[in-house]
Amino acid sequence: MAELVKTLSPAPSPGSALGRAFKSFSLLKESPVGMIGAGLVAFWILVAIFAPLLAPFDPLATLKPMAKPGTEFAGGGTFWLGTDHLGRDILSRIIFGSQTVLIYAPLATISAYVVGILMGLAAGYHMGWWDVILSRISDIILSFPVLVLYIIIIATYGASGAVIIVAITFASAPGVMRIVRGLVLDLRSREYVAAAQTRGEAAMYIMLVEILPNARGPLIVDACVRLGYVIITIGVLGFLGLGLPPPDPDWGGMINETRKMAMIFPHMTLFPSIAISSLILGFNLLADGLREVSLRD
Numbered sequence: 001m002a003e004l005v006k007t008l009s010p011a012p013s014p015g016s017a018l019g020r021a022f023k024s025f026s027l028l029k030e031s032p033v034g035m036i037g038a039g040l041v042a043f044w045i046l047v048a049i050f051a052p053l054l055a056p057f058d059p060l061a062t063l064k065p066m067a068k069p070g071t072e073f074a075g076g077g078t079f080w081l082g083t084d085h086l087g088r089d090i091l092s093r094i095i096f097g098s099q100t101v102l103i104y105a106p107l108a109t110i111s112a113y114v115v116g117i118l119m120g121l122a123a124g125y126h127m128g129w130w131d132v133i134l135s136r137i138s139d140i141i142l143s144f145p146v147l148v149l150y151i152i153i154i155a156t157y158g159a160s161g162a163v164i165i166v167a168i169t170f171a172s173a174p175g176v177m178r179i180v181r182g183l184v185l186d187l188r189s190r191e192y193v194a195a196a197q198t199r200g201e202a203a204m205y206i207m208l209v210e211i212l213p214n215a216r217g218p219l220i221v222d223a224c225v226r227l228g229y230v231i232i233t234i235g236v237l238g239f240l241g242l243g244l245p246p247p248d249p250d251w252g253g254m255i256n257e258t259r260k261m262a263m264i265f266p267h268m269t270l271f272p273s274i275a276i277s278s279l280i281l282g283f284n285l286l287a288d289g290l291r292e293v294s295l296r297d
Contacts, residue, residue, distance in 0.1 A: 034289015040282025044275075048098040055092035056080070059249045062087040069267050082267045084258050090268065094275050097249035101279065104244075105230045108165045109223060112172035112230075117219075119173065120180025121207040125188055135181070138174035146171050150233070154242045161244060164237065168230055179222055183215040190214075217294040224287035228280040235276045251276050 028034045047054060056077050057063060063073060065087035071079045081090040123134040141149075153167040187193065188211065196206045237243040238252020239259075246253060251272045258268035 028286075028289050028293055031289035031292045033285050034292065037282045037285025037287070037289055040278055041286055044098050044279050044282070045102060047095055048102045051095045051099055055089075055095045057089040057092045059088060059092040059096040060247050061089075063089060066261075066265055068265075081271045082265070084254070084268050085261060085265075090254070090271055093249040093254060094251070094272060097251045097254065097272070097275070098279075100244060100248065100250055101231055101234055101276075104161055104164060105227055105234055108168035108234075109172075109227050109230050111165055111169040112226070113176055113219075113223060115169055115173040116176025117180050117212065119177040121184055121212065123177065124181040124184025125203065125207050125211065131181070134177065138177050141171065141174045146233075147236070150237060151240075151242065154237065159237075159242050159245055164234065164243070168233060172226065172230070176222070176226075179218065180215065183218060184211055187211045187214055221287050221291045221294065224283050224290060228283040228287075231276065231280050231283070 028038060057073075063075070064071065064079070064083055066085055067073075067079045067083040067087070069080060069082040071082065073079060079089055079091070081094070083089055084093075119134050119138070123131040149171045150167050153170065154163055157163045157166075184207075193206060193210055196210050201210075234243060234250075235252035235255075238250040238254075239256045241253075241256060243253050244250050246257075254272040255269045258265070262269045
């Protein structure tokens, strides 16, 4: 009987589901919006990778305070975006700051997804008391203002990269859990899941191999959008003085340090703001493109 079910209702292989995910990315070229977003994201990734080669100055060096954009440096070189109140080159700090945001934002998002996916799979597949307990925990966390949670966690344990990742994971995982739970409740009734259950596959195997790959479409789109939110979060924390401790380049921290001089020297806050906005725009446009492509897939 098990062999008959396996023959009549074969479950989609993990490879085929992942192959469709890669196919969605390859079809992105059919979406102009998605290609613009991918281009913006790729630009900042390349900037982060080649930061030591692209930065004209040491991002921590004090050179010429409050120089305007285009000012020539006596020691050689040009401050293309000017300098801040301490004389540090803004362009170099933006370039090295891209490393900070493109390291911690993906790590925090991945961490939130790992926790949220495990919670959502357990709640949606097992249901019963699993669903009740995990859903109530998520409801309690989501009932608090997100910014308050960040402030409480970071103020308690101190500002560091690891604490920021933990704080974002704690606040974001319940939202991911709700999405995954809804997808699993729909997918658990599919024929390939019933076939796997009949074959006697373990629950963990069914959740991770049969269900999760087939829920990849909405999760990929949500991950791109959520990455944008995480980048905003890291910028806001830096602006509030709760981000990475100085003097490491941090886009939000750069805005915070120079906000009082924004009326006289607008370039000090304008260019870091443009950097944050362009990266967030890239991820949002990429998510729109992936959503458009997934509807055709």
